[in-house]
Amino acid sequence: MDDRLRASNADRDRTAAVLRAHFVAGRLTRDELDDRLAATLSAATFGDLHRALGDLPGPGPALTDDSRLERGYRRLLALYPARHRRVHEDEMLAVLMTAAAEGQHRPGLAETADLIIGALRVRCQALRGGVPGWRGALALISAGTVLGLLAGIPVAAVNPPQQTTIVNLRLTAPDSPARAHAQQAIASSYPVLAHAARLIRPAMSVQALRSHVHISLLLDREIVVEGQGSTGLASERAADAVVNSYLAYVSNTNAPGGTGKTHAARPMRVGGAVRAHAPEVLYVSSGAPRPGSSDVLETGGLGALCGALIGATIGALALVPRRRRLRMT
Amino acid sequence: MTEAALREPTFLILTALAAGAQHGYGIMADIAEISGGRVRLRPGSLYAALNRLAIEGLVEFDREVIVDGRLRRYYRLTPSGGQRLAAEVDQLSRTTAVARRRLRLLSDPA
Numbered sequence: 407m408d409d410r411l412r413a414s415n416a417d418r419d420r421t422a423a424v425l426r427a428h429f430v431a432g433r434l435t436r437d438e439l440d441d442r443l444a445a446t447l448s449a450a451t452f453g454d455l456h457r458a459l460g461d462l463p464g465p466g467p468a469l470t471d472d473s474r475l476e477r478g479y480r481r482l483l484a485l486y487p488a489r490h491r492r493v494h495e496d497e498m499l500a501v502l503m504t505a506a507a508e509g510q511h512r513p514g515l516a517e518t519a520d521l522i523i524g525a526l527r528v529r530c531q532a533l534r535g536g537v538p539g540w541r542g543a544l545a546l547i548s549a550g551t552v553l554g555l556l557a558g559i560p561v562a563a564v565n566p567p568q569q570t571t572i573v574n575l576r577l578t579a580p581d582s583p584a585r586a587h588a589q590q591a592i593a594s595s596y597p598v599l600a601h602a603a604r605l606i607r608p609a610m611s612v613q614a615l616r617s618h619v620h621i622s623l624l625l626d627r628e629i630v631v632e633g634q635g636s637t638g639l640a641s642e643r644a645a646d647a648v649v650n651s652y653l654a655y656v657s658n659t660n661a662p663g664g665t666g667k668t669h670a671a672r673p674m675r676v677g678g679a680v681r682a683h684a685p686e687v688l689y690v691s692s693g694a695p696r697p698g699s700s701d702v703l704e705t706g707g708l709g710a711l712c713g714a715l716i717g718a719t720i721g722a723l724a725l726v727p728r729r730r731r732l733r734m735t
Numbered sequence: 736m737t738e739a740a741l742r743e744p745t746f747l748i749l750t751a752l753a754a755g756a757q758h759g760y761g762i763m764a765d766i767a768e769i770s771g772g773r774v775r776l777r778p779g780s781l782y783a784a785l786n787r788l789a790i791e792g793l794v795e796f797d798r799e800v801i802v803d804g805r806l807r808r809y810y811r812l813t814p815s816g817g818q819r820l821a822a823e824v825d826q827l828s829r830t831t832a833v834a835r836r837r838l839r840l841l842s843d844p845a
Contacts, residue, residue, distance in 0.1 A: 497806045498778055500806055501778045503805065516777070521778070522779070
């Protein structure tokens with residue numbers, strides 16, 4: 407990612423949301439958060455955004471679709487032999503980017519398979535070309551590694567990348583931190599979650615919903631609802647359901663233990679910055695879904711790594727009889 | 736000399752290049768057109784095939800140009816690539832001629 411690229415409002419908003427999430431996770435103090443938010447809001451380039459995120463773990467500011475796609479392709483092209491890459495990498499990347507669909511932001515499954523098989527074939531061609539000695543050994547081992555990576559793909563497929571949607575609820579001047587904590591407790595309480603689960607799917611269990619949402623308190627005045635799902639829509643739906651259920655609950659607080667039935671009939675659509683109709687909540691702001699991790703190789707990382715190690719071993723073993731045979735002739 | 740029949744993607748790549756030098760994406764688009772959209776070669780398969788054809792001396796590097804900041808490398812048929820394609824076309828047309836004759840007999844036994 408080129409640090410000199412200009413950042414957009416959306417890039418700044420996303421970075422601010424990431425910083426808030428790090429604050430919630432305890433990685434930043436309140437002062438640090440304020441300083442970095444100020445730096446983020448005045449950031450002109452991706453470099454400025456990177457500096458604001460600086461020493462924090464996790465993905466940097468969200469990349470534009472094109473550069474994310476390019477990074478994904480380059481990772482796959484790294485499977486080709488170095489000699490082939492020196493000559494063809496830029497050219498192949500140009501073809502891939504031209505052939506990519508509008509708005510595509512990661513290599514598709516079929517493309518990924520095609521490039522992996524292509525890399526394997528090119529490596530085998532180098533081998534058949536009669537490359538002698540250690541060159542041949544390296545080619546065999548790397549062909550084995552590619553096979554291993556290939557085996558890692560199913561692991562990646564059953565473990566799809568997660569998307570995250572963060573919704574912030576600003577509370578109306580809470581009298582005390584204790585009250586804010588009480589509001590957070592309500593938001594993550596069984597009745598609120600049970601209602602939220604019903605909003606998503608009648609048969610969904612509260613336990614299933616709990617694995618998709620994380621509710622925390624920010625600066626004693628904001629409830630942060632983080633929804634996770636395999637698609638942006640799923641993460642949005644999880645976060646929205648909890649927020650809607652909570653809003654319905656607090657606008658019906660006169661009935662202790664109430665489950666927000668009165669508002670259940672017409673759940674409020676949360677999006678952008680909406681003024682909430684619940685007395686406890688000043689406004690709701692919802693971020694766009696963002697990827698938790700960006701591509702197949704990353705999510706399947708561990709599986710692919712194990713596969714690659716096994717593949718490399720097979721490649722090295724296959725080398726032994728080959729060298730013996732060479733010595734005999 | 737008897738050579739194994741060319742596989743379809745290889746045959747189509749050589750056919751695409753018979754019209755003159757082309758770059759990778761141009762070959763892909765041309766193949767989709769020649770085959771009436773039936774064959775869509777993906778970049779990984781295309782470059783594996785190009786690499787093999789270059790090793791066999793059937794295609795060679797022509798020139799490179801930069802378009803919109805991206806590299807385009809053009810490939811062309813070598814003389815032996817042209818001969819190989821011509822031999823394949825002869826073989827195929829002999830086969831299709833036989834097939835056509837027999838089909839005619841089938842529909843018109845008299």
